[in-house]
Amino acid sequence: MIPYTLEKIGQIIHAEIIGDKKAVIDQVWFDSRHVAGQSQGIFFAIPGVQRDGANFIKEVFEKGVQNFVVTKAIKELPANFLVVDDVTRALQKWATYHRQQYKSMVVGITGTHGKTIVKEWLYQLLYQQLSIVRSPKSYNSQIGVPLSILEMTPDADLSVIELGISKPGEMESISAIVNPDIAVLTMMGNAHSESFKNREEQAQEKIKLFVQAKKIIIPFDDALIRDYVLNHYNHKQIVTFGSDENADVQLASALNNPNMTIKYKGRTYHLQLPFNNEAAIYNALICFTVVTQLHVDLNKVIGLFNHLQPVEMRLAQKEGINNTVLIDDTYNSDLSSILIALNALNNHPYFRKTLILTDVLQDRLKPKELYTKVAHWVNAYPIQKVILIGKEIDQYKDLFKNLFASYRDTESFLDHLNVTDFHEEVILLKGARKYELERISKFFQVKSHDTVLEVDLENLISNVKYLKSKLNPSTEMMAMVKADGYGMGAVGVAQALMNYHIKYFGVAYADEGEELRKHGITQNIMVLNPEQSSYDTIINNQLEPEVYSFRMLNNFTEALIQHKIQVSYPIHLKLNTGMNRLGFKKEQISELIQQLADNPYVKVKSIFSHFATSDIPEQEDFVHQQAALYQEMYDRIAFNLGYNPIRHISNTAAILHYPEYQMDMVRPGIGIYGVSPDEENQKFLKNVVTFKTVISQINELEIGETVSYGRRFTALEPTKIATLPVGYADGVKRILGNGNGHVMINGQEAKTVGTTCMDMMMVDITHINCKEGDEVIIFGENLSVKKLASWCNTIPYEILTSVSKRVKRIYIQ
Template identity: 45%
Template sequence: MSISLKNIIPVIGAKANIELATGIIDNVSIDSRSQQNNGRTLFFALVGPNHDAHVYINDLITKGVNSFVVNYIPDSINDKANFLVVENTLQALQNFAAYYRSLFNFPVIGITGSNGKTIVKEWLNFLLSPDYNIIRSPKSYNSQVGVPLSVIAINENHNLGIFEAGISTTGEMVYLQKVINPTIGILTNIGTAHDEGFVDISQKIKEKLRLFSDVEILIMNKNKTVQAFLKPEIKTFTWSTHDRNADVFCQIKSFENHSNLNLTYKKLCFSISIPFIDDASIENCMHCVLTMLYMHYNEETIQSRVSELFPVEMRLKVKNGINNCTLIDDSYSSDFQSLKIALDFLENQKQHKKRTLILSDIFQSGLSDEELYSRVSQLIISHKIKRVICIGETIVRYKSKFLNSIAFASTKDFIKAFDSLEFNNETILIKGSRQFEFENIVSLLEEKTHETVLEINLNAISHNLNYFKSKLKPKTKVMVMVKAFGYGSGSFEIAKLLSHHKVDYLGVAFADEGIELRKAGIELPIMVMNPEMTSFSSMIQYNLEPEIYSIRELKAFLKIADQKELVNYPIHIKINTGMNRLGFDTLVIPELVSILKGITSVKIKSILSHLASSDVSSHKEFTLTQISDFERDSSFIMKELKINPIRHICNTSGISNFPDAQYDMVRLGIGLYGVSNDEDEMLLLENVGTLKSVISQIRDINEGQSVGYSRRFIAENKTRVATVPIGYADGISRAWGNGVGYVVVNNQKAPIIGSICMDMLMVDVTGINCTEGTSVVIFGKDPSVVEIAKGIKTIPYEILTSISGRVKRVFYRE
């Protein structure tokens, strides 16, 4: 890309802040964190219901970015950069992408549906890449923002595009159609995803079909409901497993680990074998087969390539590695766009100063090898990668472009040399095309733990934070609680994300939690809510700020402060307004004031209290009394000491239920992790943690046989029993067992039967299609931690914080 700002202005309908904006753009960005932002970047300051990227503009200018598309020009920087002012920056991004798409004339496949979009896209890329130079959506970039960014990556050497489009409500697809402008359409499965954004299924279908308004062919599973909404001029190419009038008729024969598909197309009959038995994979495969047929592939090529299809990993995952390493696993794809995304993700994981990239040959860049690896070299330098391990016959030839590089012709050669490479105390990005089988490298580097994992969705954390921030007054600060190992989710990774979002404070319970965050490089102010007096010296050493809640504690801290000759060290005064846990009672406050008058060693940074029942509507009057008492006592302290500190009393439920009590700051806790006491609000939050395991063993038992300790379950009929390697030592309450709770196996509920054991639980999988090794969801969207908490009469906090440290945490971005 090389486009002048002068040409961009009319395309997006902008007004420039200077008479004629100057400069050439070769990069478009919406992410202020990206190390790829530079003087030739055009930054679109997107504004959403819960965020406003305009706040990052000043920081970006200091980093060298000098061209912005904005809704407004922030104060005092009008003359510091090129500002293209538009009414809506998102629409401006889409208009620019549509214009850029119009500059290229080659076939483009557009994919939409409720499920299977990303898998079909990745499989088509695999099936067609031997014959085309393909540009495709990286990962699952299918949103109103992701689609334009995907299309903008096209270059003059591409000759086929594959882009997916996802929508969540009406009125969205019309914009994506203009950006993608597909020539070939694929409609995947229509399911229940995002049903809440549509009146009914017919409205959803009509909206999705807008993507295909100008295609030359639409590939789809023959469906009378869908076809009723199709415009007559849209030509279809259909398949079916039951309707012989479809263009391609498919008969399925499934075996233990593969399926044979017998296809009839015109006068042609042939069979293909795929390494899957589930309905979703068969449906996704059929869309790919019809695409190949439409593009005139012969049956031998289709048979050969389809037999090599593979499971698609759509996430960047953060894992614990050997020797105190952190792994970023992106071991199933290697293209230039996804490398840029992975490196930006790496930038957000600064747990280690030393960073290593293991990289395979890169395919389908649309660039010559010389230009491609020169650009890769520039990316690596900008991201301060300390060591590059190149694997592949092509990249090896360009290893001199990378500082401190080691080269291997194959993954097998790397594995042979593994013991000599010395991986320790570093972050390792593993980025490779599937044919290099980098999963074997991940297996070598990954810390060995059992198969139970807690997956943490970092995108959901960002969404929930922005949701609650949208409820705040513009100047209200945010403290986020990351105590108790980040409510069981992992404190450092979440703290790092919160640093990017510029929250004002982090809250921990004890000093050692704060010390670990400091050692991991977290620089945000950290308040210790329950400091032990024996930890005061360590807190001062690591610049942690104590909550002071009693005269005894205050005197102890002042004594150490004097010994260390501190000046204005920040402390936080806790007032008891009815929680009756910690805090200064009203009668003690005059003594508190008298001690602090004239003291210079400490400074009251904030005054706080704690709402005891802000989540219970029947206790509203009690909560209002707490707020009133806080106002009285905090005002007295401020007046007597002539100070103006931050005041805060609202917790998560207080933010939503008592907006008038926001004061200067709020404390966000469980809401960040997707939990609310309000059912309507829960629908607006995203699930953060999904606890998964696998089936270890399956057996059939007869009527009268028992399962588990104390024989608490006796089979009334022949029952299929699956054992899952997770138990109460991992944090699963025994109260959730023996018919009370369930897990989810292949999207079906499997009741827990018998007593939950220390390391295992057993479930009834009668009638559920599963095998040993099948994935099991313990909690996530279903069952949610809220549902489990209700079932065993506790609170979601206890469910989340009970998950044992021996359960591996895996962090990922969608």
């Protein structure tokens, strides 16, 4: 960003200035978890529903930040303060001023779906012709939008900014900040936010973006949007896109055909995409429409559509050789994406960190200025090894601290690569596609798989935030990561959540907790099913056991004595209030109180129980019965202990349905992973996991030919089938064979045929345009795990936890 003095910012936001007015600011922070020793950064202490940024000022100061925007200065802290009435509004005022300084083209993008993809694809299509500023990641909120605007520079030809809303009244403030020349509405899905009465109200809020715009781009096929805009904004230039022949930019080919035919102003254009799902083709049509409204060579852009990269490939975390983790960002190497990638590296719990960085392309700064800035950023982070690749960056290698090696090209790096140099560390691979970093990525990966379980960590975090929005500010959260994180990988899930104010992680067995400790998880970990043979593991790794019987209390006490533990060890008492699995019953409480009074070796950290029917509306009375019995038992124990242990009883369903029982802490499980017990809340939880594979082979059957064991499928007409390299040994239930389920291929349903095998299954693709190697979705965004579970007459928990260990987990962030 362009540097500002503290005095100038103070004038813009009408702040009281305390400290050095001449301090220079070139970076903005609002999240204490992402701060990394930037003395020229400024921290906005923004209040939140669950956490107040003001509570983290001292922590941020200790990380090296000297400048703060606050509502109240901390006198004993030797720092610079800008004191304002409203910190969020101050950030927006600064961004509004900054936007007014530049006359370059600004494109604002809103909609319920596709904003980030359209923004990133526009960048991929245009960066060779234009200098572009774009919103980092999905920064589209009341905070994210001003941060995006502050990235605008004098030499930028184009800025592409996302705008998102969550409730009425938000678009007006952020659209005024962006003041777009072109406003784009991607689409309006049928689902609406809980803050809006209906789809119409949400659409009208989003359309407020158009008030500021000179030109408007909308979907012609959406009658609600089209009619409203044509009635209220007919004084502006309106450009429509869609399949209807009356659209200004018409998709003349099928929505599932990657060989796109587009008609615009009497001309026909032919585009080829590397994707053939409907969403990708629709987003490509939006990108084409936007490009037609910019001053660029359209013919140069058309050929680039076939080289578009999926946005989700960014910051994918993969298992690497020698117990390493690879963060793969071989996507581009512009300045804004480098900061995002460095934050991802910094937030990983592995202590040893390595950066592999190529020449920085797609930026118009002079090389010395560019690499001085990049080195300044890199040097601020605790990175033990820096490896540089590229002729240009090699000339400035002396600017980088902890330089391990520098090479002029990828080939030289691979020639000198020694696997023994990398072990038990996280490696960020960051650079431009020109350098073929996929070759390095392939080398570091343990092995490549056609069948993978893809875990979207941003959606995981979004679900945690949604559940937290249902809680009182004082209510803590224990994230359940038992059963290997519900099949998604407990380590990967815990690493993603550890910086999001999770007080506890819950595991079933001690070895699960031990694995989390080995991978840098420092939070409290409760073990729900501690076995006697695991007590040494629990004590050695500072895990905290659930205690549910007198035998267990006595045995664990003996283990503590043998380990010569000098302080009272934390335990968690389980009460049986009606589930009748584990726990102390009401009639045992008197004896329990006596045994605890005579036991100096343990300290009761929490007392908890478990609802049996919080997801069954018809069983509401039993929920209240359990809660009342729990509170009665808790009160007796706490009174005799002389202190109040943490109280918790609510799982995901109880969080959503029984807010009165939040108590001190809640224990969400399935909700974190994107599954709600009811359809109303399901609208606001995001899909976290996608089980995918590819087509191994395509066979054409003649009438009368059969498929698989037992010949349970016979072709009654010429039939085309695809064989997929996934079977019941991978977690695909055998019951799904013989037409009892389907998969998704290129956005279309492909019904199963024949018996599902151990390592393979077959599906009917007679009416689907596909080829060998095409992606296949077993379950995910458009084929939910709930639906798959219903076909199998089971619950989503079983489907998720049944995915085999041999299926590789890939983490996307």
